[in-house]
Amino acid sequence: MRTDMPAEIWLDPYRWEALQEILEQDGTDIEEVLQNYLIEVYSDRVPIERQKEVDRRIKKERLAAVQEAEARKVFCAMHIREHGQEYILMEKNGREFLQVAVFLRRYLRNEFTTPPQRVRPGI
Template sequence: MSGDVQLELWLHEYKMDALSSVLKEQGTTVEKRMQEMLTDLYVELVPYVVQQMIRASMGAEYAAAQAEKEAARKYTAFCARENGERSFFQLDRTEDILEVAKFLRRYLREEQGSGIAALQTSAFARMEPVTAERYDQLLALRMETPNKVTGVFDLDFDKQKVATVDAVDGWKTWSMQDVSAAVYHAYRKNYLRPEQYMSRLLERLEGRELTSAGHLSARDISFADEITEIDSLLDFTLKPTSMWTRCSARTSAPARTMIP
Protein backbone atom coordinates (compact mmCIF):
# COMPACT_ATOMS: atom_id res chain seq x y z
CA MET A 1 0.00 0.00 0.00
CA SER A 2 1.29 3.45 -0.90
CA GLY A 3 1.98 6.02 1.78
CA ASP A 4 3.16 9.54 2.50
CA VAL A 5 6.52 10.84 1.34
CA GLN A 6 8.59 12.91 3.73
CA LEU A 7 10.12 16.11 2.41
CA GLU A 8 13.24 17.62 3.96
CA LEU A 9 13.76 21.39 3.88
CA TRP A 10 16.62 23.49 5.23
CA LEU A 11 16.48 26.88 6.97
CA HIS A 12 19.03 28.55 9.21
CA GLU A 13 18.09 28.13 12.87
CA TYR A 14 17.93 31.90 13.45
CA LYS A 15 15.46 32.26 10.62
CA MET A 16 13.56 29.19 11.82
CA ASP A 17 13.27 30.59 15.35
CA ALA A 18 12.01 33.93 14.04
CA LEU A 19 9.48 32.30 11.72
CA SER A 20 8.27 29.96 14.48
CA SER A 21 7.80 32.91 16.84
CA VAL A 22 5.66 34.81 14.32
CA LEU A 23 3.52 31.77 13.42
CA LYS A 24 3.04 30.89 17.09
CA GLU A 25 1.39 34.27 17.59
CA GLN A 26 -0.95 33.36 14.74
CA GLY A 27 -1.84 30.06 16.44
CA THR A 28 -0.01 27.76 14.04
CA THR A 29 3.44 26.23 13.40
CA VAL A 30 5.94 26.12 10.59
CA GLU A 31 5.10 22.48 9.89
CA LYS A 32 1.35 23.12 9.65
CA ARG A 33 1.82 26.20 7.47
CA MET A 34 4.20 24.38 5.12
CA GLN A 35 1.74 21.47 4.87
CA GLU A 36 -1.05 23.86 3.92
CA MET A 37 1.14 25.56 1.30
CA LEU A 38 2.20 22.21 -0.16
CA THR A 39 -1.44 21.08 -0.40
CA ASP A 40 -2.39 24.35 -2.08
CA LEU A 41 0.46 23.87 -4.55
CA TYR A 42 -0.76 20.36 -5.37
CA VAL A 43 -4.33 21.56 -5.94
CA GLU A 44 -3.13 24.47 -8.10
CA LEU A 45 -0.74 22.60 -10.38
CA VAL A 46 -2.10 19.02 -10.69
CA PRO A 47 -5.00 18.73 -13.18
CA TYR A 48 -8.36 18.01 -11.53
CA VAL A 49 -8.91 14.81 -13.50
CA VAL A 50 -5.57 13.50 -12.22
CA GLN A 51 -6.53 14.44 -8.68
CA GLN A 52 -9.74 12.41 -9.06
CA MET A 53 -7.80 9.39 -10.31
CA ILE A 54 -5.38 9.66 -7.40
CA ARG A 55 -8.25 10.00 -4.92
CA ALA A 56 -9.92 6.88 -6.37
CA SER A 57 -6.66 4.90 -6.21
CA MET A 58 -6.08 5.93 -2.59
CA GLY A 59 -9.66 4.97 -1.68
CA ALA A 60 -9.30 1.56 -3.34
CA GLU A 61 -6.00 0.89 -1.54
CA TYR A 62 -7.51 1.90 1.80
CA ALA A 63 -10.57 -0.32 1.27
CA ALA A 64 -8.34 -3.28 0.32
CA ALA A 65 -6.16 -2.74 3.39
CA GLN A 66 -9.22 -2.59 5.66
CA ALA A 67 -10.63 -5.76 4.09
CA GLU A 68 -7.32 -7.55 4.62
CA LYS A 69 -7.20 -6.35 8.22
CA GLU A 70 -10.78 -7.53 8.85
CA ALA A 71 -10.06 -10.91 7.25
CA ALA A 72 -7.19 -11.41 9.69
CA ARG A 73 -9.25 -10.51 12.77
CA LYS A 74 -10.51 -13.25 15.06
CA TYR A 75 -13.46 -12.93 17.41
CA THR A 76 -14.77 -14.50 20.61
CA ALA A 77 -18.30 -13.81 21.86
CA PHE A 78 -19.69 -14.01 25.38
CA CYS A 79 -23.21 -13.99 26.77
CA ALA A 80 -23.21 -13.52 30.55
CA ARG A 81 -26.39 -14.11 32.56
CA GLU A 82 -26.67 -12.68 36.04
CA ASN A 83 -29.63 -11.64 38.22
CA GLY A 84 -31.97 -12.58 35.40
CA GLU A 85 -30.34 -10.18 32.97
CA ARG A 86 -28.18 -10.93 29.95
CA SER A 87 -25.09 -8.99 28.83
CA PHE A 88 -23.21 -9.53 25.59
CA PHE A 89 -19.53 -8.99 24.83
CA GLN A 90 -17.11 -9.27 21.94
CA LEU A 91 -13.39 -9.92 22.22
CA ASP A 92 -11.18 -9.30 19.20
CA ARG A 93 -8.93 -12.27 19.65
CA THR A 94 -8.98 -16.06 19.87
CA GLU A 95 -10.13 -17.70 23.11
CA ASP A 96 -11.22 -21.24 23.85
CA ILE A 97 -12.94 -23.30 26.54
CA LEU A 98 -9.58 -23.93 28.23
CA GLU A 99 -9.11 -20.22 28.99
CA VAL A 100 -12.74 -19.89 30.07
CA ALA A 101 -12.28 -22.88 32.37
CA LYS A 102 -9.24 -21.25 34.03
CA PHE A 103 -11.25 -18.08 34.58
CA LEU A 104 -14.14 -20.04 36.12
CA ARG A 105 -11.82 -21.87 38.50
CA ARG A 106 -10.36 -18.59 39.77
CA TYR A 107 -13.82 -17.06 40.01
CA LEU A 108 -15.30 -19.95 42.02
CA ARG A 109 -12.28 -20.36 44.30
CA GLU A 110 -12.08 -16.64 45.12
CA GLU A 111 -15.86 -16.54 45.81
CA GLN A 112 -16.21 -13.27 43.96
CA GLY A 113 -19.58 -11.57 44.06
CA SER A 114 -20.55 -10.44 40.57
CA GLY A 115 -19.66 -12.86 37.82
CA ILE A 116 -19.88 -10.21 35.13
CA ALA A 117 -17.63 -7.85 37.11
CA ALA A 118 -15.12 -10.68 37.53
CA LEU A 119 -15.31 -11.43 33.80
CA GLN A 120 -14.62 -7.80 32.94
CA THR A 121 -11.51 -7.68 35.14
CA SER A 122 -10.14 -11.08 34.10
CA ALA A 123 -7.97 -12.13 31.17
CA PHE A 124 -10.93 -11.08 29.02
CA ALA A 125 -10.88 -7.51 30.34
CA ARG A 126 -10.45 -6.01 26.87
CA MET A 127 -13.78 -7.32 25.63
CA GLU A 128 -16.34 -4.70 24.60
CA PRO A 129 -20.11 -4.68 25.19
CA VAL A 130 -22.22 -5.47 22.12
CA THR A 131 -25.91 -5.86 21.33
CA ALA A 132 -27.85 -9.12 21.34
CA GLU A 133 -28.06 -8.80 17.55
CA ARG A 134 -24.27 -8.62 17.25
CA TYR A 135 -23.93 -11.66 19.50
CA ASP A 136 -26.34 -13.57 17.25
CA GLN A 137 -24.29 -12.53 14.21
CA LEU A 138 -21.12 -13.87 15.82
CA LEU A 139 -22.96 -17.07 16.77
CA ALA A 140 -24.02 -17.54 13.15
CA LEU A 141 -20.46 -16.88 11.98
CA ARG A 142 -19.20 -19.45 14.48
CA MET A 143 -21.36 -22.08 12.77
CA GLU A 144 -20.51 -20.94 9.23
CA THR A 145 -16.83 -19.93 9.50
CA PRO A 146 -15.39 -21.29 12.77
CA ASN A 147 -11.92 -19.99 11.90
CA LYS A 148 -13.28 -16.43 12.05
CA VAL A 149 -15.21 -16.71 15.33
CA THR A 150 -13.13 -19.10 17.38
CA GLY A 151 -15.39 -19.25 20.43
CA VAL A 152 -18.93 -18.44 21.55
CA PHE A 153 -19.71 -18.86 25.25
CA ASP A 154 -22.78 -18.56 27.45
CA LEU A 155 -21.90 -18.06 31.13
CA ASP A 156 -24.95 -18.41 33.37
CA PHE A 157 -23.84 -17.19 36.78
CA ASP A 158 -27.37 -17.60 38.17
CA LYS A 159 -27.55 -21.33 37.43
CA GLN A 160 -23.76 -21.86 37.58
CA LYS A 161 -23.62 -23.28 34.06
CA VAL A 162 -21.32 -22.67 31.12
CA ALA A 163 -22.06 -23.52 27.49
CA THR A 164 -20.02 -23.32 24.30
CA VAL A 165 -20.94 -24.03 20.70
CA ASP A 166 -19.07 -26.03 18.09
CA ALA A 167 -19.74 -25.88 14.34
CA VAL A 168 -20.03 -29.69 14.20
CA ASP A 169 -21.37 -30.82 17.58
CA GLY A 170 -23.52 -27.77 18.40
CA TRP A 171 -23.96 -26.57 21.98
CA LYS A 172 -22.39 -28.29 24.96
CA THR A 173 -23.30 -27.30 28.52
CA TRP A 174 -21.60 -28.17 31.80
CA SER A 175 -21.84 -27.04 35.39
CA MET A 176 -19.21 -24.47 36.33
CA GLN A 177 -18.07 -26.71 39.17
CA ASP A 178 -17.41 -29.61 36.77
CA VAL A 179 -15.45 -27.31 34.44
CA SER A 180 -13.45 -25.96 37.39
CA ALA A 181 -12.60 -29.46 38.57
CA ALA A 182 -11.74 -30.58 35.04
CA VAL A 183 -9.23 -27.77 34.43
CA TYR A 184 -7.63 -28.47 37.81
CA HIS A 185 -7.02 -32.10 36.81
CA ALA A 186 -5.88 -31.03 33.32
CA TYR A 187 -3.06 -28.97 34.81
CA ARG A 188 -1.93 -31.48 37.42
CA LYS A 189 0.70 -32.62 34.92
CA ASN A 190 3.29 -29.98 34.08
CA TYR A 191 5.21 -29.11 30.90
CA LEU A 192 2.59 -30.24 28.42
CA ARG A 193 1.77 -28.57 25.14
CA PRO A 194 -1.36 -26.35 25.13
CA GLU A 195 -3.28 -28.85 22.98
CA GLN A 196 -2.52 -31.56 25.52
CA TYR A 197 -4.07 -29.52 28.33
CA MET A 198 -7.11 -28.99 26.14
CA SER A 199 -7.34 -32.71 25.45
CA ARG A 200 -7.11 -33.55 29.15
CA LEU A 201 -9.82 -30.99 29.95
CA LEU A 202 -12.24 -32.38 27.37
CA GLU A 203 -11.55 -35.95 28.46
CA ARG A 204 -12.43 -34.99 32.03
CA LEU A 205 -15.67 -33.35 30.87
CA GLU A 206 -16.73 -36.28 28.70
CA GLY A 207 -20.10 -37.61 29.85
CA ARG A 208 -20.79 -34.64 32.12
CA GLU A 209 -22.77 -32.59 29.60
CA LEU A 210 -26.06 -31.12 30.77
CA THR A 211 -29.23 -30.68 28.71
CA SER A 212 -29.86 -26.94 28.67
CA ALA A 213 -32.98 -25.25 27.30
CA GLY A 214 -32.04 -23.11 24.33
CA HIS A 215 -28.79 -25.02 23.82
CA LEU A 216 -30.00 -28.23 22.23
CA SER A 217 -27.52 -29.79 19.82
CA ALA A 218 -28.09 -32.28 17.03
CA ARG A 219 -27.32 -35.14 19.42
CA ASP A 220 -30.27 -34.11 21.59
CA ILE A 221 -32.83 -34.44 18.80
CA SER A 222 -34.07 -37.46 16.87
CA PHE A 223 -36.95 -38.18 14.51
CA ALA A 224 -39.67 -40.29 16.09
CA ASP A 225 -41.34 -41.34 12.82
CA GLU A 226 -40.73 -41.27 9.10
CA ILE A 227 -40.85 -37.97 7.22
CA THR A 228 -43.91 -37.81 4.96
CA GLU A 229 -45.15 -35.25 2.43
CA ILE A 230 -48.70 -33.94 2.75
CA ASP A 231 -49.95 -31.17 0.46
CA SER A 232 -46.42 -30.02 -0.40
CA LEU A 233 -45.54 -29.98 3.30
CA LEU A 234 -42.99 -32.13 5.04
CA ASP A 235 -44.60 -33.71 8.09
CA PHE A 236 -42.32 -35.07 10.78
CA THR A 237 -42.07 -35.47 14.53
CA LEU A 238 -38.97 -34.35 16.40
CA LYS A 239 -38.09 -36.11 19.60
CA PRO A 240 -35.83 -34.01 21.85
CA THR A 241 -34.48 -35.41 25.04
CA SER A 242 -37.13 -33.95 27.33
CA MET A 243 -40.11 -33.04 25.12
CA TRP A 244 -42.06 -34.01 22.01
CA THR A 245 -42.51 -31.38 19.34
CA ARG A 246 -44.72 -31.78 16.30
CA CYS A 247 -43.52 -29.76 13.30
CA SER A 248 -44.78 -29.43 9.74
CA ALA A 249 -42.55 -27.67 7.25
CA ARG A 250 -42.14 -26.82 3.63
CA THR A 251 -38.92 -27.91 2.02
CA SER A 252 -37.44 -24.42 2.37
CA ALA A 253 -38.75 -23.08 5.71
CA PRO A 254 -41.06 -24.07 8.60
CA ALA A 255 -44.73 -23.39 7.93
CA ARG A 256 -46.27 -24.08 11.32
CA THR A 257 -45.37 -25.59 14.67
CA MET A 258 -47.75 -27.39 17.00
CA ILE A 259 -46.94 -28.56 20.50
CA PRO A 260 -49.62 -31.01 21.72
Protein backbone atom coordinates (compact mmCIF):
# COMPACT_ATOMS: atom_id res chain seq x y z
CA MET A 1 0.00 0.00 0.00
CA ARG A 2 1.21 3.47 -0.82
CA THR A 3 2.05 5.87 2.00
CA ASP A 4 1.51 9.61 2.09
CA MET A 5 3.90 11.70 0.04
CA PRO A 6 6.17 14.15 1.87
CA ALA A 7 6.39 17.82 0.93
CA GLU A 8 9.52 19.74 1.74
CA ILE A 9 9.35 23.45 2.51
CA TRP A 10 11.99 26.04 3.25
CA LEU A 11 11.73 29.01 5.58
CA ASP A 12 14.32 31.04 7.45
CA PRO A 13 14.71 29.52 10.96
CA TYR A 14 13.82 32.83 12.66
CA ARG A 15 10.62 33.10 10.67
CA TRP A 16 9.84 29.44 11.34
CA GLU A 17 10.26 29.95 15.10
CA ALA A 18 8.13 33.09 15.13
CA LEU A 19 5.36 31.42 13.14
CA GLN A 20 5.51 28.29 15.29
CA GLU A 21 5.17 30.35 18.50
CA ILE A 22 2.08 32.15 17.19
CA LEU A 23 0.48 28.94 15.94
CA GLU A 24 1.13 27.17 19.25
CA GLN A 25 -0.80 29.94 20.99
CA ASP A 26 -3.72 29.03 18.72
CA GLY A 27 -3.35 25.33 19.62
CA THR A 28 -1.89 24.24 16.30
CA ASP A 29 1.47 23.99 14.52
CA ILE A 30 3.02 24.62 11.12
CA GLU A 31 2.63 21.02 9.97
CA GLU A 32 -1.09 20.96 10.76
CA VAL A 33 -1.72 24.30 9.06
CA LEU A 34 0.15 23.21 5.93
CA GLN A 35 -1.63 19.83 5.89
CA ASN A 36 -5.00 21.58 6.05
CA TYR A 37 -3.92 23.99 3.32
CA LEU A 38 -2.87 21.13 1.03
CA ILE A 39 -6.21 19.42 1.56
CA GLU A 40 -7.99 22.69 0.78
CA VAL A 41 -5.95 23.19 -2.43
CA TYR A 42 -6.64 19.57 -3.42
CA SER A 43 -10.37 20.02 -2.85
CA ASP A 44 -10.46 23.30 -4.78
CA ARG A 45 -8.31 22.31 -7.74
CA VAL A 46 -8.94 18.61 -8.40
CA PRO A 47 -12.25 17.96 -10.17
CA ILE A 48 -14.84 16.13 -8.06
CA GLU A 49 -14.94 13.10 -10.40
CA ARG A 50 -11.18 12.72 -10.10
CA GLN A 51 -11.44 13.05 -6.29
CA LYS A 52 -14.02 10.25 -6.25
CA GLU A 53 -11.77 8.08 -8.41
CA VAL A 54 -8.82 8.73 -6.09
CA ASP A 55 -10.96 8.00 -3.00
CA ARG A 56 -12.08 4.66 -4.50
CA ARG A 57 -8.48 3.73 -5.25
CA ILE A 58 -7.34 4.62 -1.72
CA LYS A 59 -10.23 2.65 -0.20
CA LYS A 60 -9.46 -0.36 -2.41
CA GLU A 61 -5.77 -0.36 -1.44
CA ARG A 62 -6.57 -0.01 2.26
CA LEU A 63 -9.07 -2.87 2.09
CA ALA A 64 -6.50 -5.05 0.30
CA ALA A 65 -3.91 -4.27 3.00
CA VAL A 66 -6.38 -5.15 5.79
CA GLN A 67 -7.33 -8.40 4.03
CA GLU A 68 -3.67 -9.31 3.53
CA ALA A 69 -2.89 -8.66 7.20
CA GLU A 70 -5.92 -10.74 8.22
CA ALA A 71 -4.80 -13.59 5.96
CA ARG A 72 -1.36 -13.63 7.62
CA LYS A 73 -2.74 -14.00 11.14
CA VAL A 74 -1.86 -17.22 12.89
CA PHE A 75 -3.82 -18.66 15.80
CA CYS A 76 -3.12 -21.29 18.38
CA ALA A 77 -6.15 -22.89 19.99
CA MET A 78 -6.76 -25.73 22.42
CA HIS A 79 -10.11 -27.27 23.11
CA ILE A 80 -10.27 -28.65 26.66
CA ARG A 81 -13.03 -30.82 28.10
CA GLU A 82 -12.90 -31.09 31.84
CA HIS A 83 -15.50 -32.04 34.46
CA GLY A 84 -18.34 -31.71 31.97
CA GLN A 85 -17.20 -28.23 30.91
CA GLU A 86 -15.59 -27.22 27.65
CA TYR A 87 -13.06 -24.42 27.26
CA ILE A 88 -11.10 -22.95 24.42
CA LEU A 89 -7.66 -21.47 25.04
CA MET A 90 -6.70 -19.27 22.14
CA GLU A 91 -3.74 -17.06 21.28
CA LYS A 92 -3.75 -14.73 18.31
CA ASN A 93 -0.03 -15.11 17.66
CA GLY A 94 1.38 -18.31 16.19
CA ARG A 95 3.33 -20.23 18.77
CA GLU A 96 5.99 -22.88 18.74
CA PHE A 97 5.26 -26.28 20.25
CA LEU A 98 7.09 -25.54 23.52
CA GLN A 99 5.25 -22.25 23.90
CA VAL A 100 1.97 -24.11 23.50
CA ALA A 101 3.09 -26.50 26.25
CA VAL A 102 3.76 -23.53 28.56
CA PHE A 103 0.34 -22.13 27.67
CA LEU A 104 -1.33 -25.45 28.61
CA ARG A 105 0.71 -25.66 31.82
CA ARG A 106 -0.54 -22.21 32.85
CA TYR A 107 -4.09 -23.46 32.36
CA LEU A 108 -3.48 -26.60 34.39
CA ARG A 109 -1.97 -24.55 37.22
CA ASN A 110 -4.86 -22.06 37.08
CA GLU A 111 -2.47 -19.15 36.45
CA PHE A 112 -4.63 -17.17 34.03
CA THR A 113 -5.68 -13.69 35.17
CA THR A 114 -8.85 -14.00 33.07
CA PRO A 115 -10.68 -17.30 32.79
CA PRO A 116 -10.57 -19.15 29.47
CA GLN A 117 -13.47 -18.75 27.10
CA ARG A 118 -16.22 -21.30 27.64
CA VAL A 119 -17.55 -23.11 24.63
CA ARG A 120 -21.24 -22.61 24.01
CA PRO A 121 -23.17 -25.75 23.08
CA GLY A 122 -23.34 -26.26 19.34
CA ILE A 123 -20.07 -24.47 18.57
